Amino acid sequence: MAIVTLTIDGIQFSAKDDESILEIAKQNGIRIPTLCHLDGLSDVGACRLCLVEIEGWNKLMPACTTFPIEGMVIHTQTEKLKKYRRMIIELLASEGNHQCAVCVVNNHCELQDLAYEVGLQYVRFPYLYPKKHVDATHPKFIMDHNKCVLCTRCVRVCHEVEGAHTWDIANRGINCEIISDLNQSWGSSPSCTSCGKCVLVCPTGALIEKGETIAEMEKKRDFLKYIVTARQKREWILNMSDEE
């Protein structure tokens, strides 16, 4: 680890070079929109909402998976970036089936919040209205593919935190979807422990608890930080020595 100096939106910062641009921005009060990122999970750069412009680089880079180098000059709020962020939300809206008015997470949805953040007035692309399925075979939870934005948070939390690796990604492009185990119904999954972590981290109404009705479900997406901090700091050992 080394300390580097970089500029974000015209302000100079020193930062550790093993922290992503997203983390550095966040620590300094600069808001970059994100969707697939969640504190406590690894970053995969899947949603591209956190794209930033770096002077001298010919590509836009995702802030969550890009690390600083000495002298980097970064812009997070250019017109070009705003245009792309809005386009990403438009594409996500047009390739799923989002009827917020009758959705379980209405008003508690990260996709909705992002639509407001990018000022989405309407979607310029033709809606695809794809015929996607709903898997209600699990005794406690439902997977509604119509609302899935393929952020892969569920895949990562199940693998990295729960250690079950029930979820995975199948197919490519517009046919890409989340599957459980060997592409079988969630209810028949031998690996799922029914811990519910994937349901809590899902940013949308794709993973929900059974028995919730419209606008009823509010997720506690930050519960992860307790588990992850506890694991990193081995808090149970501290607690044990306290008791001695």
Place this chain on the structure above:
Amino acid sequence: MKLKVATAWLGGCSGCHMSFLDLDERLIELADKIELVHSPFADIKSFPENVDFTLVEGAITNNENIEMAHIIRKRSKFVISFGDCAVTGNVTALRNFFSPEEVITRSYIELSSNKNKTPNDYSNLAQLIPTARPLHEFIKVDAFLHGCPPTADQIWFAISELLEGRLPEFQNIFLRYG
């Protein structure tokens, strides 16, 4: 001079119009400022010429809606998508999982109380298009009023802006889906 204002009801549940009535006492103020030239609230059959602005509720879901949308566009200075169904398809678009034939059979035959009767001939009625779709996919829309339904405050903001000759831009508290 009073502005000529219209509202139209396409593929929606009329909830947006009900929310319009929630303007309550503001309706009296509005009555002094506008002339309502066409609306489900007013019994006027044809859509007049030279309308200053029209609020359109509902998705485009049948051939009659398409025809009406073009008439509205031709005769209105500003067209506003009024509510989520007009903006995204929303609840009206839930039927897009099924073919028009399945939808008609389900709602008019399977769920009808006199199942044993041969269904009437529906061919003279408006015909469903394959999918219900947002208004702006058919005509140019000048502003978008979101919500299912939009709240009275959102509607009031939109109308106040339009009365001042401005197109409403929905941001912050006035931009909300669902």
